[in-house]
Amino acid sequence: DTGVSQDPRHKITKRGQNVTFRCDPISEHNRLYWYRQTLGQGPEFLTYFQNEAQLEKSRLLSDRFSAERPKGSFSTLEIQRTEQGDSAMYLCASSSTGTGFSPLHFGNGTRLTVT
Amino acid sequence: SQQGEEDPQALSIQEGENATMNCSYKTSINNLQWYRQNSGRGLVHLILIRSNEREKHSGRLRVTLDTSKKSSSLLITASRAADTASYFCATDAVSGGYNKLIFGAGTRLAVHP
Numbered sequence: 001d002t003g004v005s006q007d008p009r010h011k012i013t014k015r016g017q018n019v020t021f022r023c024d025p026i027s028e029h030n031r032l033y034w035y036r037q038t039l040g041q042g043p044e045f046l047t048y049f050q051n052e053a054q055l056e057k058s059r060l061l062s063d064r065f066s067a068e069r070p071k072g073s074f075s076t077l078e079i080q081r082t083e084q085g086d087s088a089m090y091l092c093a094s095s096s097t098g099t100g101f102s103p104l105h106f107g108n109g110t111r112l113t114v115t
Numbered sequence: 116s117q118q119g120e121e122d123p124q125a126l127s128i129q130e131g132e133n134a135t136m137n138c139s140y141k142t143s144i145n146n147l148q149w150y151r152q153n154s155g156r157g158l159v160h161l162i163l164i165r166s167n168e169r170e171k172h173s174g175r176l177r178v179t180l181d182t183s184k185k186s187s188s189l190l191i192t193a194s195r196a197a198d199t200a201s202y203f204c205a206t207d208a209v210s211g212g213y214n215k216l217i218f219g220a221g222t223r224l225a226v227h228p
Contacts, residue, residue: 040221041221043203045216045217048215101145101146106150106159108155108157
């Protein structure tokens with residue numbers, strides 16, 4: 001299965017620590033998205049890449065958050081000085097370009113717990 | 116902020132019954148998509164309906180779209196216990212030439228054997 005892969009699946013960290021998550025999209029997809037989902041809510045858009053270019057960042061992304069996609073392949077999402085409010089599921093999705101509308105293919109997410 | 120609102124928030128039915136979930140949104144869209152999420156997993160795309168379409172079918176799924184009312188419904192016929200999941204509608208907010216999906220809060224469906 002060559003679906004979207006996220007690592008780690010779970011991360012528990014203490015407040016104030018830095019964490020980094022990784023996403024490997026479907027290989028032929030050049031669009032990559034990060035979403036955050038809290039319990040009982042739908043995913044909230046965080047940021048979007050087309051190839052290596054980060055084209056949009058949500059206001060939800062404070063300056064403690066940074067995302068990269070070097071070489072347009074895998075992506076990382078780093079949270080510095082974590083806070084308890086950062087506890088959530090972080091979802092990565094990818095899609096292809098082309099005509100029409102491509103559905104998003106999601107990974108199984110990284111669940112972050114900040115204690 | 117979330118564009119769509121699903122109704123009901125939770126739905127509990129018996130196997131074999133039909134399940135209907137509704138979604139309302141606020142702004143003009145290019146298309147509306149429905150996704151399913153099993154507990155602790157990522158979302159899986161179910162069906163897409165374009166803004167110029169009114170109804171679409173896929174297997175046991177039927178989706179309707181009323182752009183004048185800015186609403187959509189998802190019908191799952193002859194439900195099965197395996198349909199137990201959360202269902203989300205997502206609208207396509209075209210921005211800068213790419214598709215950014217905005218999700219609603221979802222409907223949690225429980226199908227009892």
